[in-house]
Amino acid sequence: MVVFSFFIFDRHCECIYLRQWLDATAAAAQPLSRPVTASSAATNTTSVAEKPAAGNKLSMAEQAKLVFGVIFSLRNMVKKLCGPDDSFLCYRTGQYKLHYYETITSLRFVMLTDIRTENLKSSLHQIYVNLYVEYVVKNPLSPVEHPGGEGVNNEMFELGIDSFVHLDFISWTLELDVVFTNDTPYEITLVGADTGLRIVVNVGYFSATNNKNSSSSSPSTPTFHHTSKMAKRPNIIVTGTPGTGKSTHCEMLAEATGLKHLSINQIAKDNNCYDAFDDELKSWTVDEDKLLDTIEDDVKKGGHIIDWHVCDVFPKSWIDLVVVLRTDNTILFDRLKARDYPDNKIEENIDAEIMQVILDEARDAYDQEIVIELRSDKVEEVESNVDRIAAWVEQWQKDNQESED
Numbered sequence: 001m002v003v004f005s006f007f008i009f010d011r012h013c014e015c016i017y018l019r020q021w022l023d024a025t026a027a028a029a030q031p032l033s034r035p036v037t038a039s040s041a042a043t044n045t046t047s048v049a050e051k052p053a054a055g056n057k058l059s060m061a062e063q064a065k066l067v068f069g070v071i072f073s074l075r076n077m078v079k080k081l082c083g084p085d086d087s088f089l090c091y092r093t094g095q096y097k098l099h100y101y102e103t104i105t106s107l108r109f110v111m112l113t114d115i116r117t118e119n120l121k122s123s124l125h126q127i128y129v130n131l132y133v134e135y136v137v138k139n140p141l142s143p144v145e146h147p148g149g150e151g152v153n154n155e156m157f158e159l160g161i162d163s164f165v166h167l168d169f170i171s172w173t174l175e176l177d178v179v180f181t182n183d184t185p186y187e188i189t190l191v192g193a194d195t196g197l198r199i200v201v202n203v204g205y206f207s208a209t210n211n212k213n214s215s216s217s218s219p220s221t222p223t224f225h226h227t228s229k230m231a232k233r234p235n236i237i238v239t240g241t242p243g244t245g246k247s248t249h250c251e252m253l254a255e256a257t258g259l260k261h262l263s264i265n266q267i268a269k270d271n272n273c274y275d276a277f278d279d280e281l282k283s284w285t286v287d288e289d290k291l292l293d294t295i296e297d298d299v300k301k302g303g304h305i306i307d308w309h310v311c312d313v314f315p316k317s318w319i320d321l322v323v324v325l326r327t328d329n330t331i332l333f334d335r336l337k338a339r340d341y342p343d344n345k346i347e348e349n350i351d352a353e354i355m356q357v358i359l360d361e362a363r364d365a366y367d368q369e370i371v372i373e374l375r376s377d378k379v380e381e382v383e384s385n386v387d388r389i390a391a392w393v394e395q396w397q398k399d400n401q402e403s404e405d
Contacts, residue, residue: 002114003165004096007064008132008152011106011383013072015064016146017153021165023057024096024112067110071100089121101125104255105383107132123164129256131160133394137387144384233259233303234396235318236389239311239362240325241353243335245376249325249385250307256390257305260298264308267295280344288313311358312365320396322366323389324359325376 004024008017058066071088078088090099092115099117101109101124109124135157136142146152236259238246247263254261268274268286271294275287292313298304299318306314311322327335329350336346352358362371374385 001117004112004114005060005063006112006161006165007067007108007110009064009068009108009110010146012145013068014147015061015068016148018060018064019158019161020060020063067098067112068108071098071108071110075100075102089119099124101128103128104252105386127161127164129390129394131157131164133256133387133391135160138391144380232397232400234320234393234400235299235302235304235306236321236323236393237306237308237311237314237319237362238323238325239309239358240376241327241332241349241358242309242341243332243339243349244325244327244353245382246307246309246325248382249323249376249389250305252382252386253305253389256386257393259303259305259393262295262299262304262306264291264306264310267291283345286310309358310361312361316366319366320370321389321392322362322371323385324362324371324373325385326356326359326373327353327375328377329353331377 002022004022005018005020007015007019010016070091074091075088088100090097092098095115096112097115097117099111099113099120101121103109107128109128111120111124113120132152135154136146136152139154142152142154143150236253238250238253240246250261250263253259264286268284268291271290273287273291273294275285277284292315299306299314306319311324332353333346333350336349341349359371359373374388375381376385
């Protein structure tokens with residue numbers, strides 16, 4: 001695989017990161033003596049990215065504008081023709097192939113490679129989860145927004161990108177966690193020798209019959225590290241008064257982390273976990289025992305985001321993090337009114353938010369250290385919340401994997 005250039009665009013259509021290794025349009029592409037990046041150009045009085053290149057070549061800033069224009073147009077065309085937003089994955093010309101990945105928070109990752117490279121959507125997702133979230137989102141000095149690339153251009157992020165682009169897997173160590181039973185899924189983790197970047201590859205399924213001759217290993221054969229169980233994944237409750245944005249957060253988190261979104265209202269409806277209908281509030285009362293019986297087997301396996309306005313019915317042993325969303329009363333009133341809630345139901349929910357009923361229930365039911373309170377008034381706050389929780393999920397998985405090893 002030959003990588004020509006890499007771009008990140010934010011939700012405001014601004015290029016917040018750009019980097020070029022090779023010129024995709026050159027007849028005989030040669031590596032640049034030093035990769036041109038937004039950060040390396042920032043120290044000059046006149047940015048390298050803004051200087052016109054020799055001949056008919058475009059500057060990097062001009063290339064970024066054209067690239068965004070192309071993906072914006074193609075994405076909209078594909079959306080109209082095919083329906084789902086993520087139908088647009090890549091496009092190819094005679095000289096290069098453009099790979100596209102968009103997060104649910106509207107960050108757009110674009111990579112230009114040679115035309116023989118297979119689709120890189122999963123790789124761009126790994127860059128987002130393992131590099132962007134790790135070194136940009138979790139950076140305490142990084143702002144929520146990144147005008148001019150502020151907060152994105154840092155040394156560890158660029159080293160991680162280098163490790164991916166150069167694909168120096170010879171200098172990477174191979175970690176295999178395998179449960180030696182038939183038809184058990186396992187993963188390969190590649191660890192960068194210089195950067196420590198971890199790329200997890202879901203290999204498939206291991207069958208014990210494939211390992212009959214494993215005892216006669218040579219020095220070039222990877223050593224299998226056996227564990228008693230697969231790496232765990234956390235269970236998270238996202239709760240709050242109706243109208244605080246629980247479902248929006250959960251859908252975005254599921255996209256960012258790969259955890260499964262469990263909408264309790266939908267599960268209760270699909271499995272008839274109802275006790276009675278409340279005529280005054282115009283809503284069903286959930287049979288909590290039946291609900292817990294319905295989801296118990298799945299939730300105990302881990303890897304779920306539980307979406308409900310009630311949190312204290314779930315056993316403590318199931319839950320690793322409780323996120324309580326809070327919203328300004330005026331904003332909450334407008335949201336509930338837009339949903340056509342009856343006045344008495346709106347009043348009850350506003351009172352519950354003022355008295356922080358759900359937050360107190362969460363703190364009473366679970367250990368204080370796993371309960372966090374987040375604001376959910378603006379789109380920017382939702383995006384920031386999702387990035388923070390996604391970073392927590394990644395760190396939780398690393399910590400629990402290390403403790404098991």
